[in-house]
Amino acid sequence: MKPVKIGVCGLGTVASGTINVLTRNVSEITARTGCEIIIEQVGARRDNPACDTSALNVSRDIFDVVRNPEVEMVVELIGGTSVAKELVEEAIANGKHVVTANKALIAEFGNELFAKAEAKGVTIAYEAAVAGGIPIIKALREGLSANKVEWLAGIINGTGNFILTEMRDKGRDFADVLKEAQELGYAEADPTFDVEGIDAAHKLVILASLAFGMPLQFDKIFTEGISNIAPEDVSYAEELGYRIKHLGIARNTEQGVELRVHPTMIPEKRLIANVDGVMNAVLVKGDAVGPTLYYGAGAGSEPTASAVVADIVDVARQVGAGQQVKVPHMAFNTLQDLPILGIEEVETAYYLRLSALDQPGVLSKITQILSDAGISIEALIQKEPAEGEDHVPVILLTNRTIEKQLLSAKAAIAALDSVSGEVTHIRVESLG
Template sequence: MKPVKVGICGLGTVGSGTVNVLLRNADILASRTGQKLQVAQIAARRPNPSCDTTGIPVTSDIYEVATNPDIDILVELIGGYDVAKKLVLTAIENGKHVVTANKALIAEHGNEIFAAAREKNVVVAYEAGVAGGIPAIKALREGLVGNRINWLAGIINGTGNFILTEMKEKGSPFSEVLKKAQDLGYAEADPTFDVEGIDAAHKLAILAANAFGTPLAFDKTYTQGISQVTPDDLQYAQELGYRIKHLGIARRTEQGVELRVHPTLIPESHLLASVDGVMNSVLIDGDAVGQTLYYGAGAGSEPTASAVVADIADIARLIDAPGAAVPPIAALNGGENVPVLPITDVNAACYLRMRAKDHPGVLMRVTEVLGQHGINIDALLQKESRESDGTADIVLLTHEIKESLLNTALKELEALNDIAGPVAHIRVEHLSG
């Protein structure tokens, strides 16, 4: 059996896990793929004591792997944008299949990369870029291939999910829990990508492209983070029977596709509401199968390596199947060019929290403003007055309303003399149809 030779670029957390899984499970992989997978070369700046590279050629030059004529599959695990893009395009130009865990690279440059791969008839696989070890991409491309996907929703950033979980359970403010997440290694020193939703938006763009057969559209994805969510919001949501989760949502409508990442109230009884800590989960609704739910570790050395190795194994099966190696994005093979809806055109129910002066008639004025814009109230909480400043929180759940109409109403509410400060606004999803 001629081995399929794998070159790994990057020997950090995921790279070392990938080496370990490939070596430890070599016999299993050979029996399942019909191919012997050999780690033939590694490019790394320095050794990693968490994996044994004895007998494997190691170089500090990533492009040496990309141009090595013996390498069949290049695994890009260096992260970042520019260098990673150049590495991947170099590998493709040299006729190599590529596996990557780099969701930012795929979300922002995937359309160009897949076009290059198609010209060279090689595969670029990226399962590990979305939700770590959860096989969400394979579910969409293979298990659910016979379905028209109506919508999907996911908790696809473990750091943000950990922060919201801790805020709810401990009643701690965002800044305090963020520091804890950083101390535990869940959040980076600069946590912007995680807490402001950019990481989740990268992943959602990839999921949506696979679900709907549309081009990657990260630049059109509405993105809102969790830094403005307060412990009060989490408590009030619970009193109303909801949990707040940071969701990525993609939905096909008659007008176009919704792509949005934001804090979201979901019913406490929903399965996604029980996904806590750093775990990830993706819920997919198909016309034939209905709803299917995928849950697991969204990050970590070997959970992510599990997805990397799965992609390597898939490509290995294609090595001796001429013509089978096609880039795995339907949009590059005649997919739909469906418009992405701006957030102002999205319809959603909403949670509103406002701090009001505790005067007679305030609630009536609030409901009058909402009524003038056709916004119906589904539930209401009026909290006790604060002795410190004589204000009280008014919390409302609205029926479904177009975002542009709601924004106009919010401006009018904030202009009322009895409303102190901005009105907090969190969308509500029931994820039932």
């Protein structure tokens, strides 16, 4: 087969990893692809000491790459959604295939970009956009194609998982671990994107659309971060046989699709509860296959490059042979407009933590409120009062209920004279 010529846009962490992997593993990659992959041009405003480009044709104008008539496949690794979008649009208009690691671009503009690519007969590949080196896009689009996907749940932000793991292992508090994560380079100076779940939301929107065959709807997702998780919640979870993970969850129900990122208590015996540190994992439940799990590094130079290069090989295997990529961008050739449920319509179980006056009758008032709302209690822990305290911590695990019912019961409990301060709730999923 004839060689396939690619152009790489960007020379940051992932781009340098991509060039390094393509160079180091050239013999394996060529033997797998069946044709040579040639880096025809690199577009980057500045050099990167992590990557030797002395033998490459580097242009300081990134747009040179998408205008280069020799380039058949553009590898977009600059990130962001403004210049990257222009670049991808121009690449498509020029009839070039696109490989990208850009989750924000796909989550927010995928619908229109895929339509443009299909009109031009080119492909946009984006394995690296979700969960770094884990081939989860391939699993959903191809490996699980026999299934109705019922739900999926993923640890899809390594920074958040690192923080929660440290909080549990060492009993530390959120702010303290965040500071360390920033020093280690796991978290950005502005950590909002990671700890408030926006990064995870980008990834979840992509996964859910592929799983259920619906258009990308980033504006519909519910997102709650981990900054309010208290050390006592982590230890009470442990006591109840649970762990707290920041999960992206998508579930296809008869009422509509649940699409939500939030801290979640899950049974410690589940494999995904044991995914620690910066690692990612996605659990997918199909009607035929049952539960399957995919685990690996969700970020980093070479793990992400692994996914980028896998996409390059995928496209090159077809393009080199003069064929078209026939796997649909969104897994399905025709998409369904499934309604997305608001968070108040979601059904799940809950953990509640509150501070109640240590007096007879208080607990019965609390349980009465829940019972009146049709919410039954799975477990209840009441602690001894600390020295000199007249309030005690009360922890409840409820059965599955609709969120709006839980919230109204929670407000009624918080309004009791015998309950002081806020009532904390954390959603609980069995993932069984």
